[in-house]
Amino acid sequence: MEPLKTFEITTKIGCSVNCLKYCPQEIITGNYKGERILSLDAFKTLIDTIPPEVTIIFAGVSEPFGNTQTPDMMEYVHQKGHKIILFSTLVGLNLNDAKRIIKIPFREVVIHLPDSEKNAHIPVNDNYLEVLALIMTGIKNIRYMSMDGCFVSDRHEDHVRGTAPIKKGRVVCYRNFTPSYVMMPNGDVYFCCQTKGQSGKVGSLYENTYPELLEKFESISKEMQTNPTSVCHYCTISDNYWVYQYAVPVWEYLRSVRQRLKQ
Numbered sequence: 001m002e003p004l005k006t007f008e009i010t011t012k013i014g015c016s017v018n019c020l021k022y023c024p025q026e027i028i029t030g031n032y033k034g035e036r037i038l039s040l041d042a043f044k045t046l047i048d049t050i051p052p053e054v055t056i057i058f059a060g061v062s063e064p065f066g067n068t069q070t071p072d073m074m075e076y077v078h079q080k081g082h083k084i085i086l087f088s089t090l091v092g093l094n095l096n097d098a099k100r101i102i103k104i105p106f107r108e109v110v111i112h113l114p115d116s117e118k119n120a121h122i123p124v125n126d127n128y129l130e131v132l133a134l135i136m137t138g139i140k141n142i143r144y145m146s147m148d149g150c151f152v153s154d155r156h157e158d159h160v161r162g163t164a165p166i167k168k169g170r171v172v173c174y175r176n177f178t179p180s181y182v183m184m185p186n187g188d189v190y191f192c193c194q195t196k197g198q199s200g201k202v203g204s205l206y207e208n209t210y211p212e213l214l215e216k217f218e219s220i221s222k223e224m225q226t227n228p229t230s231v232c233h234y235c236t237i238s239d240n241y242w243v244y245q246y247a248v249p250v251w252e253y254l255r256s257v258r259q260r261l262k263q
Contacts, residue, residue, distance in 0.1 A: 010060025
């Protein structure tokens with residue numbers, strides 16, 4: 001099966017949920033320059049060159065519904081033929097907009113629930129409970145997560161804050177082979193979500209088309225894999241290149257065996 005090609009949208013800079021233990025908002029908001037809220041008109045212009053076979057992810061470095069125009073953006077890309085994935089706490093989503101988005105056939109929705117340790121500042125009020133109930137019953141393909149005692153961080157907060165250990169040698173992950181770009185409200189595009197808009201910039205959709213950004217993918221990917229200062233050498237998702245070289249053929253072989261056994 002061909003890997004999923006995605007393009008992730010950050011609709012707003014600054015997040016009221018403030019999961020500061022696991023999300024370096026102080027660095028993200030402090031270093032950011034430009035428009036902090038993505039308008040619907042700008043959104044339509046910026047994604048115009050992205051082909052419909054690319055799945056649009058609403059997530060990024062803040063709660064998507066912190067921007068009140070996010071439901072409009074979702075309806076727009078759905079009408080253009082894109083599949084949609086959503087990662088959200090639902091903070092900022094009102095009941096009327098929730099009734100609109102449940103009509104969208106999402107590829108996947110991941111709901112971030114309140115946690116017992118209160119790492120995520122999610123106001124559990126009547127609106128939240130009504131919206132959550134509607135989303136849970138009205139949308140298929142939902143998964144749930146929370147930052148409780150069982151939560152395992154990917155430690156992006158550490159590598160953005162400069163406290164993560166460095167991996168030596170060439171490193172790699174699936175994002176080095178399948179484009180998973182992330183766009184900020186100012187149109188700047190970064191290599192993947194793990195950069196948190198701090199490194200790995202590949203261009204701007206105000207200055208480049210999406211196909212032009214794809215032309216840069218292979219060279220930037222190789223640079224990320226081999227440059228010891230790149231985020232890939234801090235990221236917990238990456239593996240040493242030799243692991244990938246040996247593990248992937250083994251898994252491909254096992255998958256072929258399973259397919260033959262089913263015949």
